[in-house]
Amino acid sequence: MFPEEMYAIVPDALDSATCDRLITGFAHEMDDGGLVQGQTATHIRRSKITWFNEEQEPVVSRRIIDLVADVNRNVFDFMLTDFAEDAQIACYSGDQRGHYDWHSDVGASDVARRRKMTLVIQLSDPDEYEGGALQLNPAGNVFDAPMTRGTAIFFPSFVLHRVAPTTAGLRYSLTQWVHGNPFR
Ligand SMILES: O=C(O)CCC(=O)C(=O)O
Numbered sequence: 222m223f224p225e226e227m228y229a230i231v232p233d234a235l236d237s238a239t240c241d242r243l244i245t246g247f248a249h250e251m252d253d254g255g256l257v258q259g260q261t262a263t264h265i266r267r268s269k270i271t272w273f274n275e276e277q278e279p280v281v282s283r284r285i286i287d288l289v290a291d292v293n294r295n296v297f298d299f300m301l302t303d304f305a306e307d308a309q310i311a312c313y314s315g316d317q318r319g320h321y322d323w324h325s326d327v328g329a330s331d332v333a334r335r336r337k338m339t340l341v342i343q344l345s346d347p348d349e350y351e352g353g354a355l356q357l358n359p360a361g362n363v364f365d366a367p368m369t370r371g372t373a374i375f376f377p378s379f380v381l382h383r384v385a386p387t388t389a390g391l392r393y394s395l396t397q398w399v400h401g402n403p404f405r
């Protein structure tokens with residue numbers, strides 16, 4: 222892959238009303254976020270998370286499936302087979318300096334080693350928080366993902382990325398992993 226093929230941006234993946242609905246619908250049931258290996262360490266990640274499935278959010282799930290198919294066909298061309306994990310909603314709060322240090326989403330567990338594509342959707346308007354940038358380092362240079370509400374950022378799950386410390390307000394994001402046989 223060439224560096225410029227290491228990520229894809231889709232503006233307006235979700236409309237504002239849908240972003241609002243996801244935030245208000247799921248904000249009350251959030252727990253402390255874990256790491257790729259299912260451990261917690263607040264120096265690495267400080268955020269609250271929750272999950273939703275296809276039955277809970279059929280329209281959003283359909284949209285994600287369509288976007289993934291489109292981006293995979295046009296950009297990545299990975300061998301993807303399934304969605305082995307529910308969608309994650311995360312909240313990073315300025316009060317707690319919410320962040321997620323540099324990491325790859327490919328981990329050691331049976332499910333994390335099958336992650337191949339990561340999709341993050343910005344659920345909050347950039348006016349709602351300070352800091353909290355999603356940054357990618359696909360090829361030795363740090364790239365700031367667009368913050369515009371409703372924008373989706375796609376990247377191979379092995380690509381290093383982080384959420385910089387949030388210094389004010391609340392940033393909500395949606396993360397979906399797409400799975401397949403591990404790279405070989
Ligand atoms: O919240 C984000 O923008 C990224 C979340 C993330 O990297 C993860 O959950 O693995």
Ligand SMILES: [Fe+2]
Pocket residue numbers: 324325326382
């Ligand atoms: Fe991640």
